[in-house]
Amino acid sequence: MSVTVRVPAQLRTLTGGASQATVDGSTVGEVLKALDGAHPGFGDRLFDEGGSLRRFVNVFLADEDVRFLEGLDTPVADGQTLSIVPAVAGG
Amino acid sequence: MDFVTGLRCRECARPYPAEALHVCDYCFGPLEVAYDYEALRSSVTREQVAAGPQTIWRYAPLLPVSDPEPIDLGTGCTPLVRADRLAAELGLGELWVKNDTANPTGSFKDRVVSVALTKARQLGFKVAACASTGNLANSVAAHAARAGMVSVVFIPRDLEVAKVVTTAVYGGHVVAVEGTYDDVNRLCAELTSELPSWAFVNVNVRTYYAEGSKTLAFEVAEQLGWEAPDHVIVPVGSGSQLTKVAKGFAELHAVGLLDEEPHVRVSGAQAAGCSPVATAFAEGTDAIRPVKPHTIAKSLAIGNPADGWYALETVRRSGGAFAAVTDDEILDGIRLLARTEGIFAETAGGVTIATLAKLAAQGVVRRDERVVAYVTGHGLKTVEALVDTAGPTATIAPTLEAFHEAIAIDATAPGPRP
Numbered sequence: 437m438s439v440t441v442r443v444p445a446q447l448r449t450l451t452g453g454a455s456q457a458t459v460d461g462s463t464v465g466e467v468l469k470a471l472d473g474a475h476p477g478f479g480d481r482l483f484d485e486g487g488s489l490r491r492f493v494n495v496f497l498a499d500e501d502v503r504f505l506e507g508l509d510t511p512v513a514d515g516q517t518l519s520i521v522p523a524v525a526g527g
Numbered sequence: 528m529d530f531v532t533g534l535r536c537r538e539c540a541r542p543y544p545a546e547a548l549h550v551c552d553y554c555f556g557p558l559e560v561a562y563d564y565e566a567l568r569s570s571v572t573r574e575q576v577a578a579g580p581q582t583i584w585r586y587a588p589l590l591p592v593s594d595p596e597p598i599d600l601g602t603g604c605t606p607l608v609r610a611d612r613l614a615a616e617l618g619l620g621e622l623w624v625k626n627d628t629a630n631p632t633g634s635f636k637d638r639v640v641s642v643a644l645t646k647a648r649q650l651g652f653k654v655a656a657c658a659s660t661g662n663l664a665n666s667v668a669a670h671a672a673r674a675g676m677v678s679v680v681f682i683p684r685d686l687e688v689a690k691v692v693t694t695a696v697y698g699g700h701v702v703a704v705e706g707t708y709d710d711v712n713r714l715c716a717e718l719t720s721e722l723p724s725w726a727f728v729n730v731n732v733r734t735y736y737a738e739g740s741k742t743l744a745f746e747v748a749e750q751l752g753w754e755a756p757d758h759v760i761v762p763v764g765s766g767s768q769l770t771k772v773a774k775g776f777a778e779l780h781a782v783g784l785l786d787e788e789p790h791v792r793v794s795g796a797q798a799a800g801c802s803p804v805a806t807a808f809a810e811g812t813d814a815i816r817p818v819k820p821h822t823i824a825k826s827l828a829i830g831n832p833a834d835g836w837y838a839l840e841t842v843r844r845s846g847g848a849f850a851a852v853t854d855d856e857i858l859d860g861i862r863l864l865a866r867t868e869g870i871f872a873e874t875a876g877g878v879t880i881a882t883l884a885k886l887a888a889q890g891v892v893r894r895d896e897r898v899v900a901y902v903t904g905h906g907l908k909t910v911e912a913l914v915d916t917a918g919p920t921a922t923i924a925p926t927l928e929a930f931h932e933a934i935a936i937d938a939t940a941p942g943p944r945p
Contacts, residue, residue, distance in 0.1 A: 526712035527765020
């Protein structure tokens with residue numbers, strides 16, 4: 437499955453300034469792992485020592501928070517868009 | 528001059544310059560403004576504060592931006608009202624209501640927006656934007672109009688009509704988004720990366736914006752004769768306001784404006800239809816699970832609260848509590864405050880008063896405490912919530928007979944009671 441990942445400004449140093457990247461994977465977790473493979477450094481920034489998403493990172497699949505889906509195990513379909521968004525906003 | 532030394536990540540303590548930055552590049556933790564408290568301690572006095580303007584800017588040294596002419600509509604110095612009749616109904620002793628409905632656009636948001644846009648202008652921004660549940664949109668549109676800035680506010684499509692009208696009237700852009708506030712917020716968080724020349728007050732300028740809520744604590748302490756209350760009740764949407772109220776009291780002591788170290792119990796008020804933080808408190812967990820909101824308290828309908836974790840930590844550390852109240856309890860809270868104290872609050876204020884009532888009944892808020900309830904938005908903003916239950920108590924023909932007949936009926940029940 438080829439998935440487009442939208443990258444926030446804070447992480448664009450890892451993509452050479454690009455606002456999105458296209459990687460393969462069949463779940464949200466696999467996509468993010470593939471992103472780290474293509475652009476080393478994403479893993480450290482997105483995951484804590486236990487392998488969970490950091491507290492202040494939100495991930496959205498097709499604009500839905502993956503915590504309302506199946507988290508990192510959420511299956512992704514070809515052509516879907518995954519967004520990484522800093523959690524600290526709003527209110 | 529200001530006393531800001533820079534920004535610092537609240538999680539990993541990495542330092543950043545005082546620019547339009549809101550999260551740590553490394554761990555995504557929120558950035559906090561760092562001040563030189565030593566310098567503040569030797570230069571800020573009660574007399575200086577008292578000689579300042581009757582606005583939040585009397586506390587300028589404790590705010591993150593210094594400007595001789597801030598973008599200001601006359602915000603702050605709102606009444607702190609002794610609420611004896613409400614206290615009697617709830618079995619409490621010394622109770623005060625901080626009536627922040629009295630701000631220029633009718634909510635506490637004027638405090639944060641005045642600070643955020645003054646800083647944004649200083650940083651060179653020309654466009655003021657925000658993700659809003661309504662009150663913030665009102666305030667951003669009004670302050671931008673006064674400052675001659677372009678405003679673009681994003682709101683959920685199903686907002687109360689009054690909040691839409693009182694935003695649109697200022698002539699800025701009002702973008703209604705088909706989704707919840709959390710959808711609006713996510714969109715704005717993504718737009719911030721695409722539109723770095725826009726000041727989203729609660730995204731890329733949020734670090735400064737949030738500091739404005741400290742003035743809710745500063746004013747209460749000054750109005751109490753430079754003393755802190757024992758217990759405060761604060762409504763919780765994102766959790767930022769509650770966290771900053773606690774920080775405000777602590778800072779007053781840090782800079783010497785309060786003689787004694789305050790021990791303010793901080794309790795949080797949420798609507799049962801959107802209570803991710805109150806739920807985590809009740810379950811004794813650190814994990815705040817996001818929810819899909821269903822509540823009439825739309826200004827608190829944030830299912831994925833950015834500062835929820837910090838609000839939870841603040842409440843626990845202070846010995847406070849959380850409560851979550853139903854829509855019916857919210858309406859009862861609005862009516863209770865109105866008929867006992869003559870203050871008309873929006874639904875979020877109903878959440879605060881209903882939570883106060885609940886925590887008082889549970890013995891969490893005690894009779895021997897000096898209590899302050901923060902009522903932070905005006906009832907005219909959310910009149911829809913009451914149209915079915917608040918109307919004329921009699922409708923009569925314009926004749927003396929009809930009047931006397933109506934009075935005869937009313938005499939058995941003086942005034943509507945919930």
